[in-house]
Amino acid sequence: MTAMSGKQIIMNPTSFASDPATAYLLVAIMGAVIGSFLSMLVYRLPIILKRQWDRDCREALALAPPETAETFNIAWPASHCPQCRAPLKLRDNIPLFGFLLLGGRCRHCRAPIPRQYFLIEALTTLAAIAAVMHFGPTTRAAGAFLLGAALIALTFIDMREQILPDVITLPFLWLGLLVNRGGLYASLDSAVLGAIGAYLFLWVVFHAFRLATGKEGMGQGDFKLFALGGAWLGWQLLPLVLLFASLAGALYGGALILTRRLTRSTPMPFGPFLCAAIWLALFYGRPLMTLYLRGAHG
Ligand SMILES: [Zn+2]
Known part of the structure; x- marks a missing residue:
């Protein structure tokens, strides 16, 4: 099996040739969904890491552990407004469109939602489309997109936190x-x-x-x-x-x-x-x- 030849087709090429619009729409949706995950990761990962370092340092210095903060990880709590903490409705959580439909503001308190969320989702969507346009529906495109997604997350985390x-x-x-x-x-x-x-x-x-x-x-x-x-x-x-x-x-x-x-x-x-x-x-x-x-x- 030449799984890594890069010529291996991972999407049905006839569907790409016969109905490119639907094929690219599916690629774009996948990109937007992963972009939505990345925008959450960019916001949460630095906080998770800082809490971990804080705990590690206290342990090394034999200090009392930090006061038990509320659970915070990639999956918990559910998406909410950082200002008023109102949970997001399902339709507000739709990648790209949620932001546009809300006009970039929280439904409850009208606080502006950082444009960074929208930017990350848009960039990831474009990365998925660019990878398939350049490499065709192949493993090479899948790899290029995966790498692109990691690089987008790293870019925004480094810009925000210098890590x-x-x-x-x-x-x-x-x-x-x-x-x-x-x-x-x-x-x-x-x-x-x-x-x-x-x-x-x-x-x-x-x-x-x-x-x-x-x-x-x-x-x-x-x-x-x-x-x-x-x-x-x-x-x-x-x-x-x-x-x-x-x-x-x-x-x-x-x-x-x-x-x-x-x-x-x-x-x-x-x-x-x-x-x-x-x-x-x-x-x-x-x-x-x-x-x-x-x-x-x-
Ligand atoms: Zn709010």
Whole structure:
């Protein structure tokens, strides 16, 4: 069985050819539903992790455990307004449309619902459509979408909290190696070297920068995120990822400094730029590298 060849069709191709509108609608609905899960995850995961760290620290310092707070996890409590805590009605919870029908405000207290929820759902929907348009109804598209979903969650968590949780980066690093066992996006050899090389490279840069300036230029989570990129893309595309991410980061940072919304010394998370660059490279990395190498060799 060539389960990982990437040419394996996971959706009936005749239904795609004969009725593309319905097929893409199903893809979009699946994307929106997963996007809805992600917007909840982006909000809840940092809180869950902080409570865990708080408990761990108190335990290590032999302090009294925190006062028993109400249960809070991925599934509990049910979706509610963060302002007035009124539970959401089923129809308000429909991805994308719930937000639009409510006009971006809570049904009860009219407090604005953060636009981030809508943005995450919309981006995830677009990611699902883009993956199927680019790779066709194949395992490659499914993998690209899954990676895209993880990168969207990491982007928004890093922007909000300046953390890249291990519970997302590490499983997706291993998953990258797993999907490339059959060479879905890169050879296994290239993926293993990519994961190790990427981590090592940023580790060296981090320590060199710290020795030279006494400052920490990035977070340790960035090493793991870059390693994840290496595992999915293979080592050959890593320079391209760094180039994309640095260019985007420099442009964005420059624009913020020019509009005086950021000073030179304010830390800016690098994770979102790495995430975008990894996903772009999964789609266009190989053709771009071929183009570049052809140009370089005349
Ligand atoms: Zn409310």
